[in-house]
Amino acid sequence: MSSFDPNLLPYFNPSVERRVCLITGGNSGLGYYTVLHLYLHGYVVYLAGRSQQRVQNAIELLKKEAAARRTKYTHAQLGKRFLGSLHLLQIDLLSLDSVEQAAKEFRQKEKCLHLLVLNAGIMAVPYGTTVDRFEVQLQTSYVSHFLLTDRLLGLMTSVESDEQDPRIIFVSSVGHWFAPFHFSLDYQFDYFPNIIFTLFRYGMAKCAGIHFVKSLARRHPSVLAVAVHPGIVLNTNLFSHLTHLPLIGTLFWVFFQIFDWLLGVSNEEGSYASVRCALSDGVDRPADNGKYYTTFGLEMTPSPVANNTVYADETWAWTVRQLDDRGHTIETL
Ligand SMILES: NC(=O)c1ccc[n+]([C@@H]2O[C@H](COP(=O)([O-])OP(=O)(O)OC[C@H]3O[C@@H](n4cnc5c(N)ncnc54)[C@H](OP(=O)(O)O)[C@@H]3O)[C@@H](O)[C@H]2O)c1
Numbered sequence: 001m002s003s004f005d006p007n008l009l010p011y012f013n014p015s016v017e018r019r020v021c022l023i024t025g026g027n028s029g030l031g032y033y034t035v036l037h038l039y040l041h042g043y044v045v046y047l048a049g050r051s052q053q054r055v056q057n058a059i060e061l062l063k064k065e066a067a068a069r070r071t072k073y074t075h076a077q078l079g080k081r082f083l084g085s086l087h088l089l090q091i092d093l094l095s096l097d098s099v100e101q102a103a104k105e106f107r108q109k110e111k112c113l114h115l116l117v118l119n120a121g122i123m124a125v126p127y128g129t130t131v132d133r134f135e136v137q138l139q140t141s142y143v144s145h146f147l148l149t150d151r152l153l154g155l156m157t158s159v160e161s162d163e164q165d166p167r168i169i170f171v172s173s174v175g176h177w178f179a180p181f182h183f184s185l186d187y188q189f190d191y192f193p194n195i196i197f198t199l200f201r202y203g204m205a206k207c208a209g210i211h212f213v214k215s216l217a218r219r220h221p222s223v224l225a226v227a228v229h230p231g232i233v234l235n236t237n238l239f240s241h242l243t244h245l246p247l248i249g250t251l252f253w254v255f256f257q258i259f260d261w262l263l264g265v266s267n268e269e270g271s272y273a274s275v276r277c278a279l280s281d282g283v284d285r286p287a288d289n290g291k292y293y294t295t296f297g298l299e300m301t302p303s304p305v306a307n308n309t310v311y312a313d314e315t316w317a318w319t320v321r322q323l324d325d326r327g328h329t330i331e332t333l
Pocket of ligand 1: 024025026027028029030032048049050051083091092093094096119120121122123140171172173174175229230231232233234236237238239
């Protein structure tokens, strides 16, 4: 168990320095706790989600949870620890048009972006393609986040701050090891049985995200870009598809509970890798740009495939070409 303590990370006073974060998938699971800590540390946080209702409900709960935690602060701590604010941003990562619309709306609302947390994802779902003709896991976790980053990077590179540099965190997974040794985003892995090949598709999406931050670090060194594996966190909605399968779903549920008991961390602990990379002065440019961090924010080497810069370049070129073919020309990246 790590001795990581989020209360030791820097606090920002939003009335002196307004620091803005956009996070995808902040309404549940690990993302929820990432938002909680950023909010408690003074960040203005935009929760970008597809369900207005779920995001609004999460915002209400987050406000209550933050207020409860602040009752435990001492008088001196209350004078130094400032609450930020929470806002809804509508986005559906399964649609590139929705990503464009969300980015446009955000640019109208904010002049700067200090922190972009690319957290949303889905896992182990059946093979399917989006309206934009990408595999669903690939678009949710990776392609839409690539486009979103392109549309918002201008707000990050224009940040003038004597505090921390702007940061991008891609929430990857240890599952990136499932990406095949000969890597190409052209592989669809639409084979039977889904239970095996869906993991290959998940692995490809999460590996592409690590390639993405490695390329970002080289191409845009003024922004700190890192990837994280949050930990094994089996009580989030990520596993819902498997645990709701008829009959075998119960077996999955039992297996996950045992696995969780042996190796898992709580939902809140699962947020710590992102929270540390977002707030810590110990993660910094240029030394840490493009790195991969695991549970509790410990540095780790990703798989050889994820670490391969030739593959990273190919992933980048593939994504730019595919987005261009669909009328979403990359402008900034
Ligand atoms: N849990 C783990 O053990 C684990 C391990 C490694 C990596 N991760 C990664 O950690 C991240 C968070 O996962 P989690 O475990 O916290 O799962 P979760 O509770 O299911 O959270 C996923 C979030 O992504 C959002 N999302 C999914 N599809 C979306 C879409 N089309 N548009 C916008 N938002 C969408 C979900 O929104 P809705 O509520 O609207 O569905 C939800 O807020 C994921 O990227 C996952 O791959 C998790």
